[in-house]
Amino acid sequence: MIRFLLIGLLRDRSRSLFPVLMVSAGVFLTVVLYAYIKGMVGDMVDASARFDTGHVKIVSRAYHLRESQAPNDLALLGVDDLLATIRTIHPRMVWTPRIRFGGLLDVPDANGETRAQGPVAGLAIDLLNKDTPERNILKLDESLVRGRMPEQPDEILISETFGRKLGVPLDKNVTLMSATMYGSMTLHNFTVVGTVHFGMAALDRQLILVDINDAQRALDMTDGAGEILGFKPELDYADQEMRILSQSFNRRFNSAEDEFSPIMHALSEKDLLGEILEMTNIGGGIIIAVFVFAMSIVLWNAGLMNGIRRYGEIGVRLAMGESKGDVYRSMIVEAVCIGIIGSVVGTIFGILTAYWLQYHGLDFTDFMRQSTMLMSGVIRAKVTPFSYVIGFFPGLLASVIGTLFAGIGVFQRQTAQLFKELEV
Amino acid sequence: MLTLRLAWRNITGAGLRTWLNVGVLSFIYVLVIWHQGILLGMQRHAVNAMISDEISGGQFWCRGYDPFDPLTIEDSHQNIPTDLLSLIDEETATPILVRPGTIYPKNRMQSILIKGIDPDQRILDIPSSDLQDIPHRLPVMVGKTMARKNGLTQGEEFVIRWRDADGTFDAIEGHIVSIMDTIVPAIDQGQIWVPLADLQELSGMAKQATLVVVDQQVRGLPAAKNWVFKDQANLLRDVNDMVNSKRGGAVFMYIILMFLAMLAIFDTQVLAIFRRRREIGTMMALGMPRIRVIGLFTLEGILLGILAIGVAAVYGIPALYYTAQKGLPISDDTSDWGFAVASRLFPAYSAALITGTVAIVMITITIVSFLPSRRIAKLNPTDALKGKLT
Amino acid sequence: MNAIYMTALSCFCLLVLFFSPVWAEDLSGEEILKRIDDNFLSSGSISVSTMIITGRRGTRTITSRQWAQGTRKTFTHFLSPPREKGTKMLKIEDALWIYTPATDRLIKIAGHMLRQSLMGSDASYEDFMEDPELNKTYDVNISGTETYLDRACYVLELTAKPGSKVAYHSRKFWVDKERFLALREDLFAKSGKLLKKVTIQEVFRVDGRWYPKRFTFKDVLKDGDGTQIIIDNIELDAEIPEYMFSKAALRR
Structure with a gap:
């Protein structure tokens, strides 16, 4: 029929x-x-999730209270263990540690003297790992304007706008001046191998992207990270699920007595993002x-x-x-x-x-x-x-x-x- | 006239199908206007807020000052030139002094900018008059995002420390007398506002300023030596660029909605011609020129569009009015975006927007009504009378 | 880098002066200050010190060797922990350069970086840059006597002379009457608000002079117990070659 x-x-x-x-x-x-x-x-x-909050974000209790200032002295330590544990408990989620930091980028002239300096907003991510989820999360390949992706330690990406303003040449050394998690001044040499543009004015003004291992060395944060971000595999935010996830995490890991115990928040619990x-x-x-x-x-x-x-x-x-x-x-x-x-x-x-x-x-x-x-x-x-x-x-x-x-x-x-x- | 009456009778006679089409078309009007209204509202709101709270008619910056480069702040203070002083005396300009400093809310150190503004100024629409509340040695105003992010509350006291012109530390108890409700991050985050005279005195920079905001009414600006004038367009470029970047998305949505309209009308027209071929044959047999038959069918399509305007008005105007009044909630935690975005967005519907949308939809409808009707021109009246389509 | 130490050193050099065997009753405040400056500026010192920083995350210990010529020129070489080892810092008047072997870069510290706390201590670079010639920049007044830490002390009040470019508008010293050692110094803002506090816990004798052995530097606006500094050894009136205070020395 x-x-x-x-x-x-x-x-x-x-x-x-x-x-x-x-x-x-x-x-x-x-x-x-x-x-x-x-x-x-x-x-x-999406922009908030990718650059800031993740679908869920783990920070220390003390860090959480001053989150807007990215206080690395209050960062999470023992991150490798914590990551291994949460990866076992929630294998379907993508977990990625990050460090946000501020500082100055110093561009030398031929004699190694300061030629230009500019304030930077640093974001340290898993950049060098071959299977890094960050390439996808931050859409790095699409955002690359000049140069290439970092392949070696101490290779970094900087924002195109910032790079042009400061006249940073590709494949030359620059020095980051920042503070370690203990408050000491730290200097660290990086090589700028590429520039990125994300289309968000504030980010593009002064962003530098650094590998997290380099940042841990530079900022004296061995096995530390300011924040651990969790994402659903397809980067589709599912509010209910993430809220339940963070509740169960906090029941297990968070302790009111320890100001450095980890605490998890879902994206929608952040400020007005839920709204x-x-x-x-x-x-x-x-x-x-x-x-x-x-x-x-x-x-x-x-x-x-x-x-x-x-x-x-x-x-x-x-x-x-x-x-x-x-x-x-x-x-x-x-x-x-x-x-x-x-x-x-x-x-x-x-x-x-x-x-x-x-x-x-x-x-x-x-x-x-x-x-x-x-x-x-x-x-x-x-x-x-x-x-x-x-x-x-x-x-x-x-x-x-x-x-x-x-x-x-x-x-x-x-x-x-x-x-x-x-x-x- | 006859054509019009005929067309009207035909489409009203078609009953349900007409109303379904009219409904669809009216949705399109409302959606396009609403979507565009949101974008326009966003831009207007951001631009208006920046103009009223931050830039007014433009700003004179003392040479070297770059608000995005904290390294320039330390040395960005100069005597206000006489040309600008006369504007200030006429109350058509107001000076702002910016100094780097440190605050200790809850005993944790935080680097900030201290901005001094004349409490009596009327150039910027920020509650600087709250700073006249002088029982406190140093009344302080902070923006609401600054307050929220750092847990600052009205009435709270904290130590403010800075260095004066000689490099000598000074510190004083600041007392928050006002939380400023603004959506402009440039006057909100990482800064506190104090009375200009106090800041000038405390930092030993009498008669000095970092920037001078000029009122919008001022015509014929003076040229001030060592000061650079930044006009509105220059200062608004970021926000305009941002909105323009969203325009592409709006265009994309229109294209899809226009396709929907085309589909609706095209479908109706094709089938109407198919179903009414005998009527077409009859009309032609009775001596109606083909062009008028085509006109009749096209007019029916157009009438659908016009009816849809009426229907859209019936439910669209209240709905759009409601959203324009009540606004739509969006984040005010947009610090990372670097420009003013309201926590509540009020769509704005301009006359140009509405007439433009109507015109575009009507043109689309006319074209799509006309295209299938062209077939009529090829019809043989005898076949058509028999009900044949050739 | 050892900012606390430097700031402390400036006051501590003035402590040195108080040990002079002249009875303070015979001296006016100005005379005391002049001796402080004379003593301070003429002598070169080489010292090794330990700084103990207690933060919310525990305690860190940093050691450094410092060459100082008056208050104007200092050269600091960090010895430990491994992370800081080899870091050098040169201060000449109001300019500050830093060198780390890992970067092999000489970088001048300026602007808002100077306001950063260094080593996580209670002192900032700004504190480090502080090098007043007290007798030229401050008016002094002996305001009375007090017992402090079971020692009889003179209380000295210093107020900046008009137009002098100093970080602290006023200072207050508690000076041991016998040993002529300041046991405590308070540093005030122009408004009279207390900003920093240096207190001595332990003293020792070097070449017949009384010196602070252990003292605490505290930013009173901040939480915490402050930063402790221990002078492990100090050589006074040392001959320091001029090249020590050159940028080239940082790379050596």
Whole structure:
């Protein structure tokens, strides 16, 4: 039966091609918009998560109270053990230690005398490890402007803006002046091998990215880290899960008596991030819901039209003795076929486009050339598991429902009347 | 006129299908305007806040001053030139002195900037008048983010230490008399505000300033030797750039929404022509020129768009008005972004935005209504009468 | 780098002076200060000291050797812990250079870096840079006598002369009447607020002079117990070659 209908659909292009195209187009738009909204909503908290809070963040209790000042004298120690333990307890999460630090970067002239100095905001991350998650978390490869990624100890990346301002040459030594976790002044030589640009004014003004092992040596923080960030593998934030995770962690590790015991906070527990998260989710949800609803109406309309324009054919079939129920059912099966084919085709193209947007982005930078600053004008989508399904709501359900309604007409009309509409 | 009446009767006669399409189109109007309104609101809010709280008509910076380079602060103080003094006397400019210092809230040392401002100034819309509260030796005002991040509260006292012009340490008990509600990080984080005269006296820098903020009304600015004028556009560049970078995203969303509109209208038109071919044949047989038949169908599409404007207005205006009044909550912990972002965002809907959106949607609808209707031109009236499409 | 030590040294050099066998009753405050400065500026000293810093994370001990010529020029060479070993610091008047063997860079410390605490101690680089000639920069007044640590002391109050460029507007000394050693020094801001406090716990004799052996430097605005400094040995009136106070010496 289905085969028969499929062949029928294939042979009659007006019955198949146009509706399938309609459904595909609608589903395609739905999938792309959904992924785009997800990407946009994600972007709002994403930057915070990637650069600052993680999905969860572990710091010492004392550090937590003064977190905005990144007080490394209150940093976590025994980080290797702690990391090993939490990696065993939560193997699916990505755990990565970081150190934030301030200081001055000193650029020497040919004689080794200071040529330029500038204040820096340092971020030490797992940079050299081959399988480092940070490359993905901070999108380092995409953010690289000049030079290359660090490969050897003491190779660092600095912000493009800062590098240009200070006139830092690539592959030359610079000296970081900072304070160790015990408050001593420390000098450490680094080689700038590349520059990065993240599109966030404050970061791009004075960021330097250092490998965490180098930072531990430079800042006298053996086995220490200011913070340990935890991420879900696909970097999709799941609030409920992260809150439960941090509660169970704190029950186990946190102790009110020890000011250096680790304490974990979920992203949404940080300041107003929870509120933004909720708002963007709701806002994004509204847009998606409205869009899916609108698309459903369009496709329902299409389903309806499809049914109506075939009244003639239905008349013939009824005249030949097919029962109304059979005709109705076959119409619905056809609609289901069209819906599925259309949804699958639309979803495939939609997902491909969304993935392309996720990995390459759509670059609007050219439209903003008047801007003197380098600025990320790149649009990114985010493909989530639900992206694969969302298109089926308008694509399958709406077109089937449309046909269901249109098909009711079959029961309401007399065979003769339908037959009359044939008149080909 | 006849065409219009016919078109109107046709689309109202179509009942549910018309209203479904109108509904979809109205969504598109509302979504586009809302989304754009949020962006515009964000930009306006940030720009307005920066203008009112921080930059006003622009700032004169004493030579060498770079707010992003803490190394320049120490030496960034100069006598205010006479040209600027006369503006200050006319109350169309206000000087600010910036000094590096250290505060000890809860006995932990923290490097900050101390900014002195005239409590009576009216150039910037910040509650500097709270600093007139003089029972305390040194009344202090801090921004709300500074307060929140460092756990500072109204009425709290802490020691402020700095060096005067001779390099001599001075320290005094500061008393927080005001927590300033601002969204501009540049006047909030890592700094405290005190009365200008006190700071000038305490640091031994009488009549000196680091920058002078000029009122927006001032025309014909004086050239001050050794002072550099930074105009509004210059100081607002970061925030404008940021919003522009988001514009791309908005364009992308419009394109998708326009496709939705096109799909809705195109679908309707194609099937309408299919279903109404006999009607088309009849009209042509009765002598209606093809162009007018095409016009009729196109007009029906356009009428859908116009009806949608009405429908969008019915529910969109209250909804958009509500969000514009109540605002949408977003983070105020945007220190890492480096520009002013409100904790509550009020979308702004300009007339240009609304008419622009309507125009773009209407043009799209017109084109998409017209395209399928062109087929009518190829129709043979006899076939059409029989119900055939060729 | 040993900022506390340096600051302490400036006061401690003035302590040295008090040991002079002239009865203080015979001297005016100005005369005392002049002797402090005369004594202080003329002599070169070479000392080894230990600094004990107690923080929230435990205690660290840092040792260094220091060559000083008056208060204007000092050269510090850190001996331990291993991390700090080989780090050298040169101060000439109001300029400060630092050298670490790991970087092989000579870097001038300026601006807001000077406000940083060094070694995690209660002293900052600014404290380190402090080198007043007391008799030129301060007016002195003997305000009375007090018993301090079971010793009879004169209390000296110093107030900066108008226009003098000093870090502390006023200072207060408790000077042992017999040994002429200041047992305590308080450092005040212009507003009169107490900022820093140096207290001696133990004294010893070097070449017939009384010297502080163990003392504490405390930033009173900060939490904690302050930084303890122990003078392990000191050679006074030492001949120090001039090249010691050159940038080239840092790299040697």
